[in-house]
Amino acid sequence: MSRERLYRSQAIVLRRQDYGEADRILTLYTREHGKVNAIAKGVRRITSRKSGHVELFTQGQLLLAKGRSLDVLTQADTIEPFAALREDLVRTTYAYHVAELVDRLTEEGSPSPAVFDLLAGAMTALCEAEDPSLVARYFELRLLGLSGYRPQLFSCVVCGEALGEAGNAFSPEAGGAACPRHASQLGDAIALDASAFRVLRFLQTRDWVMASRIDLKPSTRGALERVMHAYLRHLLERDLHATGFLRSLRSAIPHITEDPRS
Ligand SMILES: [Zn+2]
Structure with missing residues (x-):
């Protein structure tokens, strides 16, 4: 060799x-x-x-x-x-989620040291965090930002006006939040109360040292998970279709098929 x-x-x-x-x-x-x-x-x-x-x-x-x-x-x-990630079932589940998102949202041949550092930081934090869900939400928002899918949380996705904290809704399709006036115009919009919205913006803009101090109420934790999962599902399903298309293209043109035995 x-x-x-x-x-x-x-x-x-x-x-x-x-x-x-x-x-x-x-x-x-x-x-x-x-x-x-x-x-x-x-x-x-x-x-x-x-x-x-x-x-x-x-x-x-x-x-x-x-x-x-x-x-x-x-x-x-x-x-x-x-080791803690393999010894505790809850932490293991979160680690799988974090690893899967990196796998799904990155491509071979496009290195990003920032993604690596974010991933290593998330695994470290998941080992010790009291609330692993907070690590996951922080990680998701940052990874989406690094992957070009940063959710728009500071101005309305319809009218572009600066968003207040109350009465907004999040639209996975539009990739961000809409003001109270336009929330009802988006068919897939998920209502966000002021505290969930505030936490989302905080996690998107502060570092982990600051973010790790947040003490989430169970209702806010649930709301954040619903919104982020809906957005990720939307992005990954679109991506899945693209992957399915690639696969059918590969079987139609055998020479581009990747064979691990070759
Ligand atoms: Zn608006």
């Missing part, structure tokens, strides 16, 4: 899938190269020295070799095991 095909990168394991007898295919988010799919050969054998370093959600320093379709993991060292 020639030297120039090797590269070193910090990475977090987003997803893993058993492959063949003892291998695993890993979906990684790397700091320097963005999203990468790599094969970890022999990693399911108990004698594997790499296996413990590429557990789900683990942050490691990896040495990878460029491959034709999949890169090959050649060496792995743990930086942060984030």
Whole structure:
């Protein structure tokens, strides 16, 4: 294997899938190269020295070799095991959600160190936060901003006027909030009370040190989850259709099919 095909990168394991007898295919988010799919050969054998370093959600320093379709993991060292994410079912669920969003909202070949740092920060915060839902909402708003889907929360999506705090509604289709005058014009608008709206804006504009001090009322927590999930579902369903189209295109034109065995 020639030297120039090797590269070193910090990475977090987003997803893993058993492959063949003892291998695993890993979906990684790397700091320097963005999203990468790599094969970890022999990693399911108990004698594997790499296996413990590429557990789900683990942050490691990896040495990878460029491959034709999949890169090959050649060496792995743990930086942060984030063990708490695998020991507590609630935290595990949130970590899956965070990892899935990074996987779904990023493309291979478009690296973003900011996305990596946000992801690493979210995994750190999920290990210790009293309210993991707050970490998730902060993460979602920031990731959407970095991915070009920043929800519009400061001016009405219909008339453009500055929004007050009360009587607004959020429209996933329009990608933001509408003023009380125009909320009823948007068929998919979800009503937002003043405290939920205030928290959304706060999470979108402050850093995590500030945001982590918020103590959410259960009703506000529920409202934030409804709004963010509706918006994400809208974006990802649109994305799913695009992916479905790509898949049918690939089967129509066999030579662009990615085959992990090649
Ligand atoms: Zn308006």
